[in-house]
Amino acid sequence: MNTEAVPTPKNLASATAQPPLRVDELIAQSTVPTRSFEFFPPKDDEGFVALYRTIDRLRPLQPGYVSVTYGAGGSTRQKTVDLAGRIQNEIGIRSVAHLTCVGHTRDEIGAILDGLWDAGIRNVLALRGDPPKGQTEFVQTEGGFAFASELISFIAERNPGFCVLTSGYPEGHIHCLNKVRDLENLKAKQDAGASVIVTQFFFDNAELYRFRDEARAIGITAPIVAGLMPVVSVAGVKRMVALSGARIPNPLLVALEKVEGDNDAVAQIGTEHALQQSRDLLANGVDGIHFYTLNRSRATVDICTALGEP
Template sequence: MVTTAFRRSRESRRPIRVSFEFFPPKSAEMEQTLWSSIERLAPLQPDFVSVTYGAGGTTRERTHNTVARMVRETNLNPAAHLTCVAATTDEVDDVVRAYWDAGVRHIVALRGDPAEGVGHAYRPHPGGYARSCDLVAGIKRVGDFEVSVSAYPERHPEAPSLDVDIDALKAKIDAGATRAITQFFFDNDLYFRYLDRVQARGIDIPIIPGILPVQNFKQAANFAKRTGASVPDWLAARFEGLEDDVGTRKLVAAAVAAEQVLDLVDRGVTDFHFYTMNRADLVYAICHLLGLRGTVAGEEKAAA
């Protein structure tokens, strides 16, 4: 299957396109890791790279600084995450204007998690944007941004049903969103069933699969539990007994991620969004299997 998928990816008329998600660093050491990862992945010429925004806007300044540095020092296309949480509409609009002034033209608009963390009830800020669709509309009023939004193949954990969740996606598109990026998933059939459901609702924007290479299985499983993503038994079995065997765990992680993305390619997918966790090696290896190669132009971008 890997051979067939790889061949089709190389022969496909539409080239593979990738994007990468990073999070803003909390320390000098983490900042060095982040920028090493950016330099490693930049030669692959991603469609865009996004930088996350902490719960309650807790990383607002660090997110802005990271994105602004990308604009100044690289030729990458940065996308800044932005949420509705813990801010008035005027405060959010000021952040949007600051991104525009910094040269950012792409925002990933999210409702966001409560400042208290996942598991607490979401409460709109008094005088703030109540929902992500309201945030999308507000961003578009400030400037002609490209706006990406989230999508949930297994529904948002707070949505009463998948149909209600798709209603929310439709509202975001009606407000001006032009791309959706999914929550990560490990069962590709879930993604394709979701595509069938959204297309049946007349939604025709790109729904880009979000891919989480499993750097650490326990961490990934905990993250999945908080976000409502399922972890198949077969995936747990792949990593069983490898808690203290880092070398083998890396090999298994690469094999699992390669199987998933190459199966998606074999079924017609050409765009991928990778949740990098600020680590480049595993993501770079997967992109290599997808047929992507760093170019001289790309290396110049990384060094710009």
């Protein structure tokens, strides 16, 4: 089903105007910062049942959009397209499909874009991607792309109807030589056609504000949506921090380690920290908040409920 309209989200400026499918248009029309949620395609049917339950619980929070990740090495190719399409067309939430360069030729990327377009998806988060399991370095596929900026140019030229979102790294990408170079690379992604930036998660808002100031200073004008990941597991956050280059402030780390064996206490601290971050981000004029839900609903529901209506 190809529909250009989804149910009117609360945070649109006008209740009568047709809500746009493109996230850049949504953000431009929105009078308040957008709230969005990220999911990954589960491995099996049981995981999908649990995910749909999660989406059911999150839906009343009226997210501006949700995004669906693309598995390392393209492992979730069809699942990402199908899940993003189903969330938008059957559940009625505007969706963003992630897409990476890993293991794909231009022709394959073109075919995936056609599949997304046919499913009514108008938003793509275009990424270079991480190396598949067992490999340490990203290797460009013959006939494929070396950097996200090349993928973004390809999409913008081939399918200008897509809103292309891109990744930003408040603390610098883990493999970048320095933050100045990383920001220049981000500017190149905007110049290639990306119109919304979604950041890597961070635990210290000062990092986001510095990143935003430095980005604006070099002519990055695209909205910057702040990525937040409420901590639900100490081992999990340590693993993700090691992979992402984000840092955990010491007081938060000490508090989490003190209750490491108690899942509820860990989640409570993680939720409270993300809630304080959210309040501060909203007070400081952030364009949107993107919650890395890890396919769970509890922390995101608690935070958005405490924040009140968007």
